[in-house]
Amino acid sequence: MIRKSTLTVTAASAALAFGLSACGGDMGGEDAEDTNTGGTEETEENGMEGQEENGGGDEAAVNFGPGCEDVPEEGAGSFDGMAEEPVATAASNNPLLSTLVEAVEEADLVDTLNSAEDITVFAPANDAFDEIPEEDLNALxxxxxxxxxxxxxHVVEGQHEPADLEDGTFTSLQGEDVTTEGAGEDFTVDGEAQVVCGNVQTANANVYIIDSVLMPGDGEEGGEDME
Structure with missing residues (x-):
């Protein structure tokens, strides 16, 4: 039987601020003004380059965790590809989430998830579902x-950045609260599920791929069997 405990598997952007100042004086006239203008233009140009470089660095650092290595580097299932689609469609393009996608389709939740605004999804990887006995998974x-x-x-309100997960309590669409804790690139959900690939962007959601299937009531002592 599937228990209401978590089933564990084996398995921000930084903005560059800069000030612009212009010095004027009676001596030097236009030459001084030209010099200052040139300096300002150079500062602006360098600032823009710095923003682009930092942006690229941040983009590369957005996703974290060992599971990210298994995400396709190109195509619709890549990080860039998923960012272009709403969350259910984006997940369907990622081979790590095929069992979850099957479950979402069986529950008739594709349109619900795709049309939702500003959500965060804790998405069990295929290995998480593999840990559930086949008979119980089929029954579910x-x-x-x-x-x-x-x-x-597994779906909570708001698009949450990693910093929000350090000591978080979020209301799920199911109605119960989901809790998170951790720091840096090490986060758990409901005390046990580990984030294996974090902060994956889709058009309407932030996705954290996890190594366990969460069960409602996980926080209750002595979890009951799911009939």
Whole structure:
């Protein structure tokens, strides 16, 4: 039977601020003004280059975790490709999330997730579902009501950056709270599920790929069997 405990598997942008100052004086006249203008233009140019470089660096650092190595480097399932699509469509293009996508389709949640605004999804990787006994997983996939409860528990309100997960409590679409903790590139969800690839951007959501399937009621002592 599937228990209400977490099923564990084996398995921001920085803005460059700069000030512009112009010095004027009676001596030097236009030459001094030209010099200052040239300096300002150079500063602006260097500042823009710095912003581009920092932007590129930040973009490269947005995603973190060992699981990110398995995300395709190109195409619709890559980080860039997923950023162009709403979350359910984006997940369908990522081979790490094929079982989750199957579950979302069985629960008839594709349109719900794609049309949602500003959400964060804790998305179990395929290995997370592999840890559930096949009989129990099949039973869950065939029970749309229970499946919807489980899947909507993985979706919380707001697009949350990694810093928000350091000591976070978020309301899920299922209605119960999901908790997170950690720092840097090491975060857990509901105390056990590990983020294996963090802060994946889609058109309407931030996605954190996790190594466990979360169950509603995980925080309750002595979790009960799911019938």
């Amino acid at each position: 996939l065939e029970d749309q009501e229970q499946l919807t409860e489980v899947l909507t528990y």
